[in-house]
Amino acid sequence: MTNGSSAVRSDLRKKRRFSKLEQGYMGFILILPWLIGFCIFKLYPFISSLIYSFTDYDLFKGAQNFVGFENYIDAFTKSKNVKALQVTFAYAFMTVPLKLIFALFIAYILNFKIKGVGLFRTAYYVPSILGGSVAIAVLWRALFKSDGVINTILAMLGFDSINFLADRSWALFIICLLRVWQFGSAMVLFLAALKGVPEDLYEAASIDGASKSRQFLSITIPIISPVIFYNLVTQLVQAFQEFNGPYIITNGGPRNATTLISLIVYNSAFKDYKVGLSSAMAWVMFVITTIFTIIAFASQKKWVYYSDDDGRG
Amino acid sequence: MKKLIACVLTLVLAVSAVGAMAEGLTFSWWGGDARHEATQAAVAAFTEATGVTVENTYSAWSGWEDKMSQYFASDSAFDVNQVNWNWLFSFVDGEGKSKMYDLNQVADIIDLTQFADAALAQCTVNGELLAIPVSMTGRIFYWNETTWQKAGLETPKTLAELMAAGQIFAEKLGDEYYPLALGTYDKMILMVHYLECKYGTDWVTDNKLNYTVEQIAEGVQFIQDLEDAHVIPSAETLIGDGADSLDKNPKWMDGVYAGIWEWDSSASKFGAALSDGQNFVVGEYFTDIGEFQGGFTKVSLALCIANSAADKQTAAQLIEFLLNSDEGARLMNSQRGIPLSAKANALCQTEGLLDPMVAEANGKVIAWCKNGLDPQFEAAALKNSDGVYADAFDGLSYGDYDVEEAAEVLVEGINEVLGA
Known part of the structure; x- marks a missing residue:
């Protein structure tokens, strides 16, 4: 009996010990594969690129000299790099608002009870799945070339054709348009948020005589503002990292009109072999993205409303 | 089991x-x-x-x-x-x-x-x-003889004939027709060919550019003259075509562009790309450019x-x-x-x-080309789509540079690559 109860106690102690181990290390063990991947494929390149950005690292010759801030000075003084910075800002500031407005507009329409709405939702979401692919970028170029489908339609309607790919302003616009066209994922999030807006608020507002536009501005927008904020941040980050569209559709042309920073990063490293400069440009892009993200987070106190007790995030 | x-x-x-x-x-x-x-x-x-x-x-x-x-x-x-x-x-x-x-x-x-x-x-x-x-x-001209015949012309044997063909193409076939199509790098090689035919000197020897800004401006002017005389399409027209390369350009395939300046080793793909019924022929070097047999192999x-x-x-x-x-x-x-x-x-x-x-x-x-080539001629910083050659010739075609400025862009960029 005594032996039996001591064995049970010993078992319990073991289980308790294992349970403590489980509590202390099991979580860590479970995330270990991810952690290893993160350290090798994210953290190491991240830190290396920072170090390389202060050297004259050449793709073939490696880093031979420490050059201080020379690459960063080049990033802000060489005309090609300065132009790329300007184009990237123009791209981001054109793409993000257009995409958010368009996604919200379509989500608003699809929130109505209309026949075949499921089909429309699917149709509008599909470009998001296809959008980043090389094939779509090639298709986009075919659509907008001088004798492409868009110009054929313009000619049929009696308009002059537009050289979309070769005109500096139009070229940037069609690159933006490709990104705006991929509004599906933002739209789905807006749609989910719109469905969460309580109907009784609209009813109360209607009784008080508020118009539809007033209801939209004073009820819908504040309530879905957390989702607007989320979409704003993610779209901003994506816009600053855009590569496929300008690389495949215009290759940065004409006359660098669509050369974004990401293209400079690629071209410097793999065409000119200047990995040091490329790393510096990547860090410039990272810092810019971080600054805008911080600004967005700081500004949310003024316009984003959460349903917490204090009503603010 | x-x-x-x-x-x-x-x-x-x-x-x-x-x-x-x-x-x-x-x-x-x-x-x-x-x-x-x-x-x-x-x-x-x-x-x-x-x-x-x-x-x-x-x-x-x-x-x-x-x-x-x-x-x-x-x-x-x-x-x-x-x-x-x-x-x-x-x-x-x-x-x-x-x-x-x-x-x-x-x-x-x-x-x-x-x-x-x-x-x-x-x-x-x-x-x-x-x-x-x-x-x-080496580079040599190739012509779509069928289009030239449509324009009522024989394929050109002299530069003068080529220059005159531009307007005839526009008048007889339409503004979209051109006797020759040149990409940016093609323009650079043709310009060097032109200058070597005039002056006989290799483009670069011992890491030294052998031509002055004034001489290079003459070459750049030659390229500008081709565009002005409707011999070659502008950079804007070519970019607007939306093709990766000339052999994949429908205007080449259909005979709208009737000539290329291409490596003899890779020209066959241009012939193969032509639609049926078009005759692809090798051209001649022009003897009326200068007294030398310029161009490199x-x-x-x-x-x-x-x-x-x-x-x-x-x-x-x-x-x-x-x-x-x-x-x-x-x-x-x-x-x-x-x-x-x-x-x-x-x-x-x-x-x-x-x-x-x-x-x-x-x-x-x-038999023709007597000049040598420096390996730096094809350096990435010069030849790439965002390199010095593209900057000079696209800048010229878009009107961002005049002839002298484009020549200076070339000299400065080439000297930087040569370390001069």
């Missing part, structure tokens, strides 16, 4: 292990469809003859250089590689050591006596033979063994088979230009395997 599954798994593992042990070669090249087919057939014949398996990787030129530079830089290049001539000078590590193997070390396998010393010298850097040149090439491409290759002897066997064996020569024929290997060349001539047009063009190039 369990035993059966265990047996099957063991068998699969054993087969995989044997497969992993029986290492073959890897081989990479760029080119058009005809070259891909010919090379695949030659590689299959090599495998049949030797039992060595070869894994092929191939593509069009577009984007290929970026990819290969990454492979070579990271010491993960394919065992045997088709390389561009200037790569021999740029794929070098920090200690000045090439990423390519010295083929003198496998001279017992590759019969180097089949190649002229001068040709091998062009692929020798610091005493190391880094690649075997496959053929020599260069090694069109070469085959090398990467330093990182595990089995260099077998890799050398593949090069020997492709370039010097009867079977390799028969299958590869003139898909990489007229073979420099004396044995392959003789066999192809005897058996009539050379594409007559490639042979005609190469004969004209070799």
Whole structure:
């Protein structure tokens, strides 16, 4: 009996010990594969690129000299790099608002009870799945070339054709348009948020005589503002990292009109072999993205409303 | 059942292990469809003859250089590689050591006596033979004779005839028709050809640009004159066509653009791209540009063994088979230009395997071009789509630069690359 109860106690102690181990290390063990991947494929390149950005690292010759801030000075003084910075800002500031407005507009329409709405939702979401692919970028170029489908339609309607790919302003616009066209994922999030807006608020507002536009501005927008904020941040980050569209559709042309920073990063490293400069440009892009993200987070106190007790995030 | 599954798994593992042990070669090249087919057939014949398996990787030129530079830089290049001539000078590590193997070390396998010393010298850097040149090439005009005939003209024999053709094309065929189409790099090579015909001097020697800003401005003006006379389309028109390269441009395929200035070793893909009923012919060099026979020839491409290759002897066997064996020569024929290997060349001539047009063009190039080429001419910083040549000539065509400014952009950019 005594032996039996001591064995049970010993078992319990073991289980308790294992349970403590489980509590202390099991979580860590479970995330270990991810952690290893993160350290090798994210953290190491991240830190290396920072170090390389202060050297004259050449793709073939490696880093031979420490050059201080020379690459960063080049990033802000060489005309090609300065132009790329300007184009990237123009791209981001054109793409993000257009995409958010368009996604919200379509989500608003699809929130109505209309026949075949499921089909429309699917149709509008599909470009998001296809959008980043090389094939779509090639298709986009075919659509907008001088004798492409868009110009054929313009000619049929009696308009002059537009050289979309070769005109500096139009070229940037069609690159933006490709990104705006991929509004599906933002739209789905807006749609989910719109469905969460309580109907009784609209009813109360209607009784008080508020118009539809007033209801939209004073009820819908504040309530879905957390989702607007989320979409704003993610779209901003994506816009600053855009590569496929300008690389495949215009290759940065004409006359660098669509050369974004990401293209400079690629071209410097793999065409000119200047990995040091490329790393510096990547860090410039990272810092810019971080600054805008911080600004967005700081500004949310003024316009984003959460349903917490204090009503603010 | 369990035993059966265990047996099957063991068998699969054993087969995989044997497969992993029986290492073959890897081989990479760029080119058009005809070259891909010919090379695949030659590689299959090599495998049949030797039992060595070869894994092929191939593509069009577009984007290929970026990819290969990454492979070579990271010491993960394919065992045997088709390389561009200037790569021999740029794929070098920090200690000045090439990423390519010295083929003198496998001279017992590759019969180097089949190649002229001068040709091998062009692929020798610091005493190391880094690649075997496959053929020599140069630029020459090719015309779509059918379009020229539609315009009521014969293909041009002089620069004056070409200049006059621009307006005739516009009047008789329409504004979208042009006698010649030139990409940015084509413009640069034609300009150098023009200046060398006028002045006779090599473009660059011993890392020194031999032309003054004023002389280069003359060349730039020549290119501008071609555009002004409706001989070539503007950069804006070509970019608007939305094609990766001229041979993929529907306007070339349909005869709207009626001429190109192309390497003799790669012109056949332009002929193949034309729609039915159009006649593709080799042009003549113009004798009314200047008193010299300007223009350069260069090694069109070469085959090398990467330093990182595990089995260099077998890799050398593949090069020997492709370039010097009867079977390799028969299958590869003139898909990489007229073979420099004396044995392959003789066999192809005897058996009539050379594409007559490639042979005609190469004969004209070799007979005409008297200038040499500096490897830095094709340096990435100059030749790339965002490089110095593109900046100067696209800037000129878009009206961002005048002739003098474009010449200065060229001189400044070239001197920076040359380290002058």
